[in-house]
Amino acid sequence: MKLLNYTSVRYLLFTALIFLISIPVFYVVLNRIFIHAIDRDLYQQAGEIPLHQNHIRSESDLALWKTLDNDLEIIPADSVKFLAGPFTEQRTVPGKEGKQDFRILQKKIHMLGKAYVVQIKSSLIEKEDLVQTILLIQLSLFFLMLIGAVGINYFINKKVWSPFYNTLFFLKNFDLEKTAIGMPENTPIQEFLQLNHSVHQLAVGVRNAYLSQKEFAENASHELQTPLAVLRSKLELLLQEKSLSQSQSMLIDDMYKVIDQLEILNNNLLFLSKMENSQFAFNERFDIGQVAAEVADELSFMMDAKSQKLTMHHDTNVSKSGNKSLFKVLITNLLRNAIQHSAKGSIISIQITETHTTIANPGEPLNINKESIFNRFTKGENQRGNGLGLAIAQKIATLHHLRLDYAYREGRHEFHISG
Structure with a gap:
């Protein structure tokens, strides 16, 4: 995997992870904010009930109150279970399919000599529509931000890491046989500038060492041929001496063998040097x-x-x-x-x-x-x-x-x- 893709993929995965965590958190927090706002309105309406209660003088007044306020239900206390705090309940709405969620707050009152429970309800359908709209907007903004961030990150990184890839290309195409070594591309980034300078110094040093070793191997092999030839000729002259004993002849023979080994060694070293210097064609x-x-x-x-x-x-x-x-x-x-x-x-x-x-x-x-x-x-x-x-x-x-x-x-x- 390329370095640029390596960083971009991890940036994308991190952003996606944060997003996946933030969606349920955002939904829960937003839902609680809306529920809290609705509960506050229910309590405010419950606080206004005594004001209306003072105008109820007869059963007809009570029936009129029920008719005028659709969000209010007045039920005899003995026919409903009383809950102290607000709660959510699904109810059927006339003219609409299915059930809808309602937030309900109950309050006990006494009117006309009887005990009643007043249920104040508020529909949550508008809250749900609003939450869904906000989440949709958030998703749209997130994907725009994600695409933009990844794109900007990719192109910025590509530009920032361009000197690195140029240096890598320089190293891949570095040839010891070239007569000159070009300097890697300059860059305003200090770290890459130092890297290029170090790479250039290393390339020059390696090439100089290579040329020195190459020259030494070639010169040493060629120079050894002359003294070996002189030694061989001197031994041949020595063998012509009639006064040589058998032991001396054996010593000279051993010296011949050593010279032969040195010549073979010298030729092999020169052969290896030529191969390493690419002096052979392969076509x-x-x-x-x-x-x-x-x-x-x-x-x-x-x-x-x-x-x-x-x-x-x-x-x-x-x-x-x-x-x-x-x-x-x-x-x-x-x-x-x-x-x-x-x-x-x-x-x-x-x-x-x-x-x-x-x-x-x-x-x-x-x-x-x-x-x-x-x-x-x-x-x-x-x-x-x-x-x-x-x-x-x-x-x-x-x-x-x-x-x-x-x-x-x-x-x-x-x-x-x-x-």
Whole structure:
């Protein structure tokens, strides 16, 4: 969920909650105010009854009083239940359907030698109509206010958070290879201005560090090639000496092996640097089975030396877009790793389908954490190599938007390429 929608939705929910609570509260309060006003009028009318009572001299006067005042009922005291305070009662109104609510106040009086109960009534229908009208007006005003508030809040927030989204866009499109880094958009909001300044400083610092590391890796790899070549030539001259003993020759041979390892390490580091600097094109279309067959043919001498066999099963026309040379390095590193870590006479398998490519070999479980198997310079005990082969394979898989995973099942090491 976007930040703008996150705040707007919560503002809307809060406003709706307040509104839902306020409707019944407002209705109850307004109803009580009206009831209180009607009761006050009933008590006022009840206070005026003695004034009219003084003019009643006969039964005809009493009948005339009942006729003239429709809101007044005079009932013998023994035929009605007396209630001290005002109460609400539903009654039928002539000429209208259904019953209506009336507010009634009773008062005891004595006239013409008899006890009567005077009931003063007031219709609540006008009160209900007025309450409904007020509630309708309140609802209309609320929805107008809600729509206006949400709209204003959305557009104001959109404008206020615009510098943030511009900074986010700047970060998403930030490229270390660009020659210049533009400053994020200026804003009058102090917090965003400080954020943009910090982001710009961070971007400049990261790019400078990246360029320095890139230059150092390239220069170091190139510079190492010269002294390694000098060492190799010096050793070759030394081997031509006729006075060398057998032990000295063995030492020189060991030095040759170390130089070979240093050259491989140097080439691998330079190779990783080129990949990280995006110096390879990924616009080729190649057949994975054909690439695997080429790698198997090139490494057949290693398998022959250990009497190993390779079984390959692959679907036809399984192709991939990317860089064929890099993908070939990926398969080469995985197959060479399988050959080196399999015993003599082992059977190594390659399975290629539309969804995945699996290279598996038998062997003992790893003595290292499998989570770090693709990290650089990670090697197990008594393990040869410089620990960069699987790291390079993982990097190539990532550049091809593939996933390289490792698993150990039923005594076999399996590397899965999927994606």
